[in-house]
Amino acid sequence: MIGEESGETQVTLTIDDRQVTVPNGTLILKAAEQLGIEIPVFCYHDKLKSIGACRMCIVDVEGLPKPVPSCATEVKEGMVVRTRTPEVAKMWEGVLEFLLVNHPLDCPVCDRGGECPLQDNTFKYGPRDSRFTGEKRHFAKPVPLSALVLLDRERCIMCTRCVRFCQEISGDEQLKIWDRGHGEYIDTFPGQTFDSNFSGNTIELCPVGALLSSVFRFRARPWEMKGAASICPHCGVGCNIRVDARNNREVVRFLSRENAEVDDGWLCDRGRFDSDFPNSGARLTKPLARKNGELTPVEWDEALDLVAEGLRRAAEAGPDQVGGLGSPWRTNEENYLLQKLFRTALGSNSLDFTFDGRGGGSDAIAEAFREGFFDGSISDTTTANVIFVLGSDISIDLPVVDLWLKKAVGRGAKLIYAYPTAVELAQHSQLFLPYAPGSEVELIEGLAASISAEEAAAHTGVPAELIAKAPQALMDARQTLVFVSGRLLEDEIGHRLLDALRRLRRAAASGEGQEMLVCAVFPDTNTQGAMDMGLLPGRYPGYRRIGDELAMQTIERTWLTQPASAPPMSGEQMLAAAAEGRMQAMYIMGLDPVSRPVGGEEIAEALSKVGFLVVADTFLTKTAELAHVVLPSCTFAEKDGTLTNTERRVQRIRPAMRIAGECRPDWVILSEIARRLGMEWSYGKAEDVFEEIARVTPQYAWLDYESIGEKGLQWRTG
Amino acid sequence: MGVTQAQQPGKARLLSEATRENISRIALNYDSAQSVVMPALYAAQEQLGYLPDQAIVEVAEILQLPPSEVGAVASFYTMYFRRPVGQHIISVCETLSCALRGAEGIMEHVRRKLNIKAGETTADGKFSLNSVECLGACDMAPVAMIDGEYYGNLTEEKVDEILMGLGL
Numbered sequence: 001m002i003g004e005e006s007g008e009t010q011v012t013l014t015i016d017d018r019q020v021t022v023p024n025g026t027l028i029l030k031a032a033e034q035l036g037i038e039i040p041v042f043c044y045h046d047k048l049k050s051i052g053a054c055r056m057c058i059v060d061v062e063g064l065p066k067p068v069p070s071c072a073t074e075v076k077e078g079m080v081v082r083t084r085t086p087e088v089a090k091m092w093e094g095v096l097e098f099l100l101v102n103h104p105l106d107c108p109v110c111d112r113g114g115e116c117p118l119q120d121n122t123f124k125y126g127p128r129d130s131r132f133t134g135e136k137r138h139f140a141k142p143v144p145l146s147a148l149v150l151l152d153r154e155r156c157i158m159c160t161r162c163v164r165f166c167q168e169i170s171g172d173e174q175l176k177i178w179d180r181g182h183g184e185y186i187d188t189f190p191g192q193t194f195d196s197n198f199s200g201n202t203i204e205l206c207p208v209g210a211l212l213s214s215v216f217r218f219r220a221r222p223w224e225m226k227g228a229a230s231i232c233p234h235c236g237v238g239c240n241i242r243v244d245a246r247n248n249r250e251v252v253r254f255l256s257r258e259n260a261e262v263d264d265g266w267l268c269d270r271g272r273f274d275s276d277f278p279n280s281g282a283r284l285t286k287p288l289a290r291k292n293g294e295l296t297p298v299e300w301d302e303a304l305d306l307v308a309e310g311l312r313r314a315a316e317a318g319p320d321q322v323g324g325l326g327s328p329w330r331t332n333e334e335n336y337l338l339q340k341l342f343r344t345a346l347g348s349n350s351l352d353f354t355f356d357g358r359g360g361g362s363d364a365i366a367e368a369f370r371e372g373f374f375d376g377s378i379s380d381t382t383t384a385n386v387i388f389v390l391g392s393d394i395s396i397d398l399p400v401v402d403l404w405l406k407k408a409v410g411r412g413a414k415l416i417y418a419y420p421t422a423v424e425l426a427q428h429s430q431l432f433l434p435y436a437p438g439s440e441v442e443l444i445e446g447l448a449a450s451i452s453a454e455e456a457a458a459h460t461g462v463p464a465e466l467i468a469k470a471p472q473a474l475m476d477a478r479q480t481l482v483f484v485s486g487r488l489l490e491d492e493i494g495h496r497l498l499d500a501l502r503r504l505r506r507a508a509a510s511g512e513g514q515e516m517l518v519c520a521v522f523p524d525t526n527t528q529g530a531m532d533m534g535l536l537p538g539r540y541p542g543y544r545r546i547g548d549e550l551a552m553q554t555i556e557r558t559w560l561t562q563p564a565s566a567p568p569m570s571g572e573q574m575l576a577a578a579a580e581g582r583m584q585a586m587y588i589m590g591l592d593p594v595s596r597p598v599g600g601e602e603i604a605e606a607l608s609k610v611g612f613l614v615v616a617d618t619f620l621t622k623t624a625e626l627a628h629v630v631l632p633s634c635t636f637a638e639k640d641g642t643l644t645n646t647e648r649r650v651q652r653i654r655p656a657m658r659i660a661g662e663c664r665p666d667w668v669i670l671s672e673i674a675r676r677l678g679m680e681w682s683y684g685k686a687e688d689v690f691e692e693i694a695r696v697t698p699q700y701a702w703l704d705y706e707s708i709g710e711k712g713l714q715w716r717t718g
Numbered sequence: 719m720g721v722t723q724a725q726q727p728g729k730a731r732l733l734s735e736a737t738r739e740n741i742s743r744i745a746l747n748y749d750s751a752q753s754v755v756m757p758a759l760y761a762a763q764e765q766l767g768y769l770p771d772q773a774i775v776e777v778a779e780i781l782q783l784p785p786s787e788v789g790a791v792a793s794f795y796t797m798y799f800r801r802p803v804g805q806h807i808i809s810v811c812e813t814l815s816c817a818l819r820g821a822e823g824i825m826e827h828v829r830r831k832l833n834i835k836a837g838e839t840t841a842d843g844k845f846s847l848n849s850v851e852c853l854g855a856c857d858m859a860p861v862a863m864i865d866g867e868y869y870g871n872l873t874e875e876k877v878d879e880i881l882m883g884l885g886l
Contacts (some may be wrong), residue, residue: 173784178793189786190771 013079028070028081029057039083040092040121042099042207043159044071047265048168054159055095056121059083067091089125096126102137102182103208104154112209114222118157139185145175145194148214148273149203153185156210162186162202169266170198171406171428186210197399200272204256215273216253220246228656229257229710231643232271233329233636236522237378237398238645238712239263239271243637243656250279251637251657259711261379262649264407268399277618277635278657284620284632285661295620295630300662304669306629307587308676310612314585315346319566321583321611323350323574326535327590328524331641331653333689334666335526335533336541337681338589341670343534343563345677349546352537352571353530355593355603362570364494365486365520366536369699370543372717373498376481376519377647381408384481384517386473386508388416388447391440391485393423397523398646401483414473418443431469435460441493444500447471448507474508480516486527486646489520522646529644532697532715537570542697558695560680579606587614589666590633592621616666632663639665640686642708644715650703651712733776737765741780751781755791759798768799796850804839804846806884808832809863812849815856824860825849827874831881844885 012021015032022031027050032039043054052072059070062080067088070081082088100122107113139153158177163186166175174194178187188194203211227242232254240259246252254275258265287303288295298306314322324342326335335353342348352358368374381387381404395402402425409415409428417429418440426432435443439460446456449471457464474480482501489497501518508516522528534541540563544551547565555563569577577583579602586607594604600622607613607626615627624630637656644650664672667689674681683689687705694700699715707713733741741758748754758781762773769792778785792798796809810828812821825836828847832840836849855861858870862877869880 173786176786176790178790180794180796189775189784189789192786 011075011077011079013075013077013081015081016084022075024075026075028059028061028068028073028075028079031075032059032070032081032083037083039070040117040125041071042117042121042157043161045161045164045205048161048164048205051160051164054099054157056092056099058088058091058095060085060088092125093127096122097130097132099157100126100130101132102154103157104136106155107209110152110155110209111212111217112155112206116209117207137182142212143187144214145188145211146199147193148269149194149199150212150214150217151186152210152212155208156186157208158184158186159207160186161205161207162211165198165202165205166196169201169403169406170196172196172198174199175202197268197270197395198266198403200269201256201266204267213253213273215275219252220244225252226656227255228637228654230636230653230656231645231651232267233525233643233653234271234274235268235398236524236527236646237262237400238525238643238649238651239267239400240651240711241267241271243275245637245657248658251275261377261711262645262647262651263400264404266400266403268402270399278637278660280619282620283618283635283660283663284624284630285663287632287662288620288627288630290628295625295627300664300672303629303631304672304676307614307631308673310614310628311346311585311587311673312677314612315348317584319347319564320350320569321577322346322348322585322587323352323569323571323583324348324587325355325571325574325589325591325593326351326353326530326533328353328522328527328530329636330526330530330590330666331636331639331686332526332529332533332644332650332693333641333686334589334670335530335535336693337667337670337674337683337689338587339534339541340559341674341677341679342587343540344559344561345674345679347564347566349564349566349568350537350570350574351535351568352574353527353535353591355571355575357572358490358537358570362490362494362536363538364498365489366531366539366543368489368498369531370717373502374518374520374648376483376517377649377714378404378519380479380481380517380519381405381413382411384408384413384479385477386414386416386480387483388418388474388480389425389483390418390444391488392483392521392523393419393425394483394521395424397485397521414477416447416470416473431466431473433460433462433466433470435462438493440488441496441500443467444497444504447474448500448504450503450507471507474504474516475511477508478514480508480514482516482518483521484518486520486522519647526643526645528646528648529642529650532644532699533693534697537568537573540696541693542699544698555696558692575603575606578610581609583610585612585614586610587616588623588627589616589670590618592617592623594622594626616669618663631669632661633669634659634663634665638663639667641665641667642686642690642705645712647714648699649712649714650700650708652705652708731776732766732770732773733762733780734765737761738780741777745781751783752787754781755783755788756795759788759792763798768802770800796848799846802839802843805844806865807846807848809848809850809853810836811851811853811855811859811861811863813852815852816860819859821860824862824872824874824877827877828862828881831877831886 009024010021011024020035039057041057050072052069057070058067060082141152142150145151163175203213224246225244227244230243232239232241240257241254242257244253256267286297289298324338326338339351415429416431417426418433420437442459445451446467447470453464453468456467505516594600613627614629615624616631616633618635636653638659642650671681740761744757745754758777774789775785778788810825832845839846853861860872861870
């Protein structure tokens with residue numbers, strides 16, 4: 001045991017006549033848990049500090065004159081605890097009777113009814129009846145604390161989990177106890193809304209139906225719902241979620257499915273509350289084909305025949321005239337099959353997942369991934385002495401990592417935050433370096449002390465005395481963790497930035513036992529996976545260069561046909577070619593570049609000149625409106641697959657509800673097209689595709705669905 | 719601890735310079751901003767007569783604390799007033815010792831005399847009546863605190879006399 005290794009003393013005690021040995025300092029509650037003895041709690045929560053407020057968990061300890069709260073009492077050697085005596089039962093009954101004095105008992109109309117700790121504990125340990133005959137407290141209800149979170153004060157039992165979350169975890173101090181005694185209630189400051197990136201967690205923490213989600217309220221009862229273990233589709237963290245669907249028909253909510261290495265049990269509001277899109281009536285549910293200029297519903301066979309024929313003809317004109325765009329919002333399996341389709345049936349290497357310009361950095365980052373430069377993980381925030389963030393507003397890019405960073409600062413890690421403006425996390429940093437955009441390389445040179453602080457200051461606009469503080473901090477740190485914006489790495493300066501980071505690593509890991517870990521920040525859900533799968537111009541899956549003999553041989557062994565070696569075009573180049581009328585065909589999967597706030601019109605103009613445009617998506621997006629054939633895809637909630645998060649962790653999504661209309665998962669659609677193009681693909685399920693990915697992608701070689709399991713696994717090089 | 723005089727632009731300040739200086743002076747006696755909250759609120763209330771939300775926000779700004787934290791403290795204690803109060807504040811104790819010695823009757827008597835309920839202020843703005851928990855003077859129960867002064871061993875006659883003295 002870890003405790004023994006670190007010389008931590010062990011304590012043996014007796015609970016309900018059974019002995020248990022636990023580390024000194026363990027709470028009675030947790031010791032009982034180890035024996036499988038349940039003690040009811042309300043205010044106690046594993047992630048929050050013990051306050052012993054609700055008294056639900058009181059137990060009898062031999063030799064003590066009064067019962068003690070087991071959530072706030074540490075074990076002692078030889079302690080004798082009893083949780084199942086008539087006296088304890090009576091006390092639990094009493095506590096529940098008091099908690100229920102003001103509780104409205106409106107379980108039949110409460111969202112929590114059926115999965116409510118208060119209800120469950122009352123059934124298990126509560127009194128049959130109440131002796132209270134007075135008038136219960138009344139409040140206006142529900143009170144909208146924000147557009148997302150509602151509060152029913154009559155149901156509240158003042159456990160203060162929500163208040164403590166705002167204090168200890170999110171640090172935004174939004175919810176407080178107001179007033180006192182029997183008049184007390186939970187509220188924000190008068191006139192303010194519950195303004196937090198993480199407010200939804202308080203709903204999940206609430207042990208009664210007091211805090212409610214405006215998205216979920218009255219949508220389903222627990223026994224109508226079935227949950228699928230999946231991954232939040234809204235950013236690159238890949239928080240583990242349970243997708244609850246009602247009667248297999250509609251997704252009604254996302255709940256946290258704690259992954260101690262990814263999300264620490266929390267979700268951000270963007271992730272939690274944007275759960276309704278799979279149910280939208282505006283979804284595409286049938287293939288569309290352009291007839292007489294109009295997109296007209298057609299049967300799948302007709303649509304797929306059209307697509308296969310259109311792509312075949314275009315490819316005949318030349319592989320430089322066809323291209324495919326995958327998506328950071330599609331699974332690895334789907335992005336993989338897209339590139340395979342183009343590299344086999346169509347002979348093209350023109351693959352990407354964005355129309356944005358790729359500077360020299362794109363190749364540099366690919367090379368860095370190939371060689372395993374990026375090795376940092378989100379959970380390294382729990383051990384790092386110095387955490388250095390460069391060029392990312394983490395609170396927006398990877399919201400839940402914001403909480404990891406605050407937790408790290410809370411335990412004494414030094415946060416160095418380099419960002420052009422004073423974002424929220426900068427206020428939590430020990431050293432904030434507001435640099436002039438474009439001067440990232442010089443900033444890092446300054447931190448690595450490879451140029452003088454004065455010189456770095458002249459380039460970056462950051463005062464030299466601030467820059468000068470960094471080298472010592474890095475030198476002193478046993479472990480340094482760097483989060484660097486992937487966007488910066490892709491820019492023109494990417495090469496130089498990576499070189500600078502290598503120098504920084506040498507400086508910060510020069511001493512005995514020192515190390516510097518680096519994690520790239522990709523805000524979109526599966527940018528990492530899309531790159532891994534070879535949706536990069538010039539790279540096969542696993543970042544191997546096009547034309548690399550060895551890579552081509554391994555791939556050919558699996559694909560049974562040689563992968564294309566034609567010169568690739570990036571998304572940007574494809575767009576330019578399209579604008580000049582040189583693209584015969586394009587296949588766009590799960591991407592809507594035309595709807596971009598900036599530059600969308602030019603993209604639309606270019607795409608309208610593509611000879612044959614296919615768009616596979618879940619909605620009739622502006623991009624889809626330009627297509628010759630539109631194919632209705634499944635959302636993440638209707639299919640199997642894997643996503644790779646910003647720290648290179650491969651995680652599984654699973655179907656949560658039945659497929660909407662005639663939609664199909666993109667991997668199925670692509671397989672159908674490939675079959676029509678004469679390819680002998682035989683994937684019966686997404687897992688079959690993944691097995692192939694593992695064969696041709698070195699980083700994924702040791703992964704399969706089983707080993708990925710519930711918690712995911714990071715890919716590794718070599 | 720750090721004390722700032724930061725002002726939100728475009729917002730008229732309620733707390734006077736004198737009050738702000740007073741709070742900064744008080745802060746010197748404490749190690750943590752949390753500890754200063756109560757005396758700072760008293761200082762603000764001394765100037766304004768009560769604690770409007772804006773005053774709480776200003777105290778929070780001075781102490782560099784979240785307004786919610788300062789507001790929650792202000793709402794907890796009965797001696798902070800979050801609504802305007804009368805010229806004279808009558809706080810009648812209704813906790814155990816006083817209750818046993820007839821506090822309920824005293825309260826009822828005051829209510830009748832002033833024609834208001836606990837928590838209210840007379841229409842002329844002269845008197846506010848509060849029901850409070852133990853004032854710590856059980857030896858002279860029943861007790862009331864009026865404008866900061868203790869009055870013990872109360873009887874209805876004694877109450878009449880006091881109220882008359884205050885110009886009722």
